[in-house]
Amino acid sequence: MTSRVFALIVGIDSYKSGNIWNLLSCVDDAKRIKHWLRHKLVVPEDHICMLLDEAATKYTIEESIKKHLVNNPEIQPGDAIVVYFAGHGSTAEAPVGWFSADHDTKTEGDSGTPRVNLLCTYDYDTASPAGRVAGISDRSINALLGDVAAAKGDNILLILDCSFAADDSSTRNRRFTRFTTSQRVQPHDLSSGLWHSAREKDFDPTSGFCHPSSTTHTLFCASQHNRNTRESKDGGRFTTAFIEAVGQLPLHRVSYDVVLEKTASLMPLDQRPFCAGRKKHEYFLDTVAFLSCHQFVQLDYLDGNLYRLGLGSLSSLDRGSKLTVHMHNLHGSANPPVGTVVVQDVHPLWCLARRDDKTAEIPRGCYAKIEGNKIHRRFCRSLLPMLGKLRYNAGRWGSTCFCCSTKT
Template structure:
């Protein structure tokens, strides 16, 4: 085991990339299933190795780990929020900008959308020209967006209407719904008036986008295009309604400001009027209300946006289709406003499910008997008797996932374990997903927090977060970390500086194999703790052993050294090969761990079928 152990101790520049096979990593290396349940693979004479196929039942096929589903897509968004308008005759709003920022926080915090995937335009930034230019640069011509990626266009602000030009509709004139940009109803340099972005223009924009990037496009509108019929143009209603009447812009201005691919004189049927009247195959519209209704706001946000964010905090969004949302939002919006949904793809899951990818930190759980559940992780993943799990109903990121109980491992095998509720009388779960909340490492990881004159208060906050005695340690989740009394008794010494954490690894194996001093970028206590917790996980997996040695004498390992041109991160993969002898088929699992300096293969045999092998 010496070559593998030495390879494990070599680290790169940060704890996130230098740690060895942790619980999360091990689930990426191999599916947490009993080896006996692995699928049959092609025979050796084909001279190829295929990835293992998990034996999950069809009822849970939607929760497959990412390794066995299609590559997860990305999310891109254009967000517009306007409170203050350039035209003096437009009543300013109070909460549209806050709504836009709240949507941005939802995307970045809950759905883990990178900030550079989001373009946010607020108030004076949200001119008609700027919105259209950023639509082209950030979405239409963005080479990072691939077909199938989720694209969100969000608008919060005033809506309005302009008299339709002749021939716009199949019969009658009527009004055209428009989104009021920051410079709406103001004079343009050529003497025309800014007529905003009409429904026909925006539909044409989204059709162009769908042809280039696919039809996973969601248009979210927290605005309206008329006042309540009972109030007409009452200023009191205007104060809380996201509608403004048009004073200057005319139908000629509307035609002059059309998107380049929009048809000026296409006669649309009356039923297709407005943003929610067109059932397009290019996108789905989620709107604060239908035509003829009003969208209102309060100081804490628009009624529709506030309801949408309340729903995501109360219900798991990954289960909903677009068509489900109006009814689901109704209890949060009151009886004066009802959300609308339109498009040919309204039966799809929200954002086509792209942000709600499976989270590999969760482990499959199934019923074993009336007292225990089976968790598909065992000694190979660092599970020991006493390890605690929180059980969840699903394994999707970005969707509400409340724990249904805490379970404790009572019997641990190589690749799976049995667990029972920590609290007596707790109702048993039949199936779900588990996540380790407390590793039962018998020897705590000891950390010495050195004094620092430059970051005195931050150092004290960090020291206070690390338990100093066994009683406090027992109440902490995660890996057991204890504050050492001196550097001599510590596994790790840290010193807080203004913009970094100076880390000295004092483990006996470290100095002989790699650099012992690291400078980790960090400017706050939260990131300091994350670095220490990552170091503790690395140390736990580095020294953990499997007393039962389930594969002792039954496997084979092969190692070799290589000299790559560039140092890269360690990568791991799992493959299986079936050996056939007569009528007997045996499936072997090969775990390949590739480091920048060497590659290690471990060949795991099929589980023996004998009377000594328990069947669970």
């Protein structure tokens, strides 16, 4: 089975405008997110679109959402979709009529002027033939993800490692904050750059990117609305903590808000991330993101301390071999050992094993892990031809093991 995860990843350190200070680690953060998807969730390369620095213009980001997500025939309704952005955030004065009539009187900031939250694309606040580039507004991104949800379902995670609040501390600290002020963007630039489907929908200024009851997607934001998002040369605080958190959690059986809580526990107290969306209490990526790993073999309980495994001497198992026992057999979900079994009686295609004396009772439905690529490759070379070569790259008929790349 091929991964049912698709992603658009954006990371911007270097900006086109000379009025915007460059960042240190957004590109590296984007690459780390891609590495997590590729090597932990086993997402194929062609399921991921990554835009870095000058490739991440307003036009290319919007077109990539349209082409790679909305109009992608490979994505089926219910597939998991991850949209990640690391770069500067900003705010700008809202045009008259930007919000619905019920909300036009709401204001934000000392000036009493309604503000719009923005994702700063590579060409943010620069001149273009169509006018000054105003980035991608909160209203546009909600409409874009609404288009994705209408075509592919609402199993969408939006991750924003940026800030929508200025840092009032020292100049030195502002250099490490993923926020920039809007120097020349005017309200009419926001109107002209608004995504077309957003023009047909009312918008609530009290939510910005962070609508608590969004029905189209779930949001992970690196900081609360009025707090700063910080980085160092080693990475953004949020992305660094997120990568650590997803490596520690059994992701296939925890909810979005549990992932966010774990991430927050690994961050300094002066930056508080948050989770928003109607599905924030539901399973992370609806559990569709996790593929089975062929290094794990089901333990069939017989009686007492005795178990049967569907592997034997053809996979280089010998009497006395010790195998660790795990709760599940999925890629990308934390799976520490819960015990050990020792192989007793070995046959070519199966064996019997007993629970190690130091192991407490093993729960039913566990898996034994076949350690080492050498053993796994021997298993593939021995059995794949017999079984009709049932494991293939990218879900196509072939002769390469998806788990260890052994060719037979």
